[in-house]
Amino acid sequence: MDAAQNSAAVPPEQVFDWLDAEANRRAGAGLTRRLRPRPAAGAELDLAGNDYLGLARDKRVAGASAAAALRWGAGSTGSRLVTGSTELHAELEHELARFCGFQAALVFSSGFTANLGAVTTLSGADSAIVTDKYIHASLIEGCRLSRAGIAAVAHSDVAAVKHALSTRRTQRALVVTDSVFSVDGDLAPLPELADVCRAHGAALLVDDAHGLGVLGDGGRGAVHAAGLAGSPDVVATVTLSKSLGAQGGAVLGPRRVIRHLVETARSFIFDTGLAPASAAAALAALGVLKSEPELPGKVLANAARLAEQLTDAGFRVSRPDAAVISVHAPSAEDAVNWAARCAEQGVRVGCFRPPSVPDGISRLRLTARADLSESDVDSAVKVVSACAPPRAATS
Numbered sequence: 001m002d003a004a005q006n007s008a009a010v011p012p013e014q015v016f017d018w019l020d021a022e023a024n025r026r027a028g029a030g031l032t033r034r035l036r037p038r039p040a041a042g043a044e045l046d047l048a049g050n051d052y053l054g055l056a057r058d059k060r061v062a063g064a065s066a067a068a069a070l071r072w073g074a075g076s077t078g079s080r081l082v083t084g085s086t087e088l089h090a091e092l093e094h095e096l097a098r099f100c101g102f103q104a105a106l107v108f109s110s111g112f113t114a115n116l117g118a119v120t121t122l123s124g125a126d127s128a129i130v131t132d133k134y135i136h137a138s139l140i141e142g143c144r145l146s147r148a149g150i151a152a153v154a155h156s157d158v159a160a161v162k163h164a165l166s167t168r169r170t171q172r173a174l175v176v177t178d179s180v181f182s183v184d185g186d187l188a189p190l191p192e193l194a195d196v197c198r199a200h201g202a203a204l205l206v207d208d209a210h211g212l213g214v215l216g217d218g219g220r221g222a223v224h225a226a227g228l229a230g231s232p233d234v235v236a237t238v239t240l241s242k243s244l245g246a247q248g249g250a251v252l253g254p255r256r257v258i259r260h261l262v263e264t265a266r267s268f269i270f271d272t273g274l275a276p277a278s279a280a281a282a283l284a285a286l287g288v289l290k291s292e293p294e295l296p297g298k299v300l301a302n303a304a305r306l307a308e309q310l311t312d313a314g315f316r317v318s319r320p321d322a323a324v325i326s327v328h329a330p331s332a333e334d335a336v337n338w339a340a341r342c343a344e345q346g347v348r349v350g351c352f353r354p355p356s357v358p359d360g361i362s363r364l365r366l367t368a369r370a371d372l373s374e375s376d377v378d379s380a381v382k383v384v385s386a387c388a389p390p391r392a393a394t395s
């Protein structure tokens, strides 16, 4: 049969039949995913979201967002290079760069597009990329689009990064890592990675999505904490959608990097600019963070309390370097059922299964927030323990 006969043989109503087969295969492996729209105000205790500082609903943040929508409009109206840059975007870029200690910043419509833009424009076919194999999906997509030669090395293995850099065939190289890894919440060895990069003439790109607002002096992030903010060879990306409680993303780095991104990043140029309301929310959240520098410490204290109690209850728990804690589940299906039972008991926890887990081990994923009380943490641990499937506890 030639191609024309092949396609003519399938009636229109059967063209997507293969999707049902794929869905059945995922269901058999416990990998079904469902949207669960939440009400505006619920009684659930949220340990699943990324609103680490509790700012998404803060009146100062949501109020600034609403006021900006009324003043500037509901959308940004165009690409950042056409009509989508407002004075709010410029102010946010200035404040983000200043707060985090970088020369300049560029705001994108999301952390995902910021990562795509940073990875693709700082590499290319004549360049090598060395990544930790546990990096976020958005960085992986950036690597795929970059056309660079890619070496994905073992997790947090500085010697492996060094080996990959020293055996590369290209002059240019970019090392890419998360600061805080999104599944287990562990911190990358940033100072050691920077040393290796410097010894081998490579640039370092750090995704600080989970570090901003949680780590470093007053929440200035993990790159700042490592003494790398403002370095001529270091670039950071952040999202505005986690500790800042807003929406959007940004790249922070030397002025010439930001200029290069403005002129060449396709996920910046061919994308509508961030909505003014989101830019205003992020700006207001930065203001709150500056005026309440104790907030990040509260997140870390709650994360430590959660991890300690869950460990004491016998679960296999990650060491929380920031706000993210993971608890191993015996299987993907167990993880889904465990999270569903917790939700029925009023505690919302995340559930990570393949392909969202790099090592194939399914987990519950809990996130600490600054606005959780000690009794919130204690009752969450009680519910997670009571809802656990057999074999979840290791002792």
Ligand SMILES: Cc1ncc(COP(=O)(O)O)c(C=O)c1O
Residues within 6 Å of the ligand: 110, 111, 112, 113, 115, 136, 138, 178, 182, 207, 209, 210, 239, 240, 241, 247, 248, 249
């Ligand atoms: C490590 C990391 N990088 C990037 C992103 C993407 O950010 P955004 O949700 O703003 O697109 C996320 C969010 O899930 C993340 O966890």
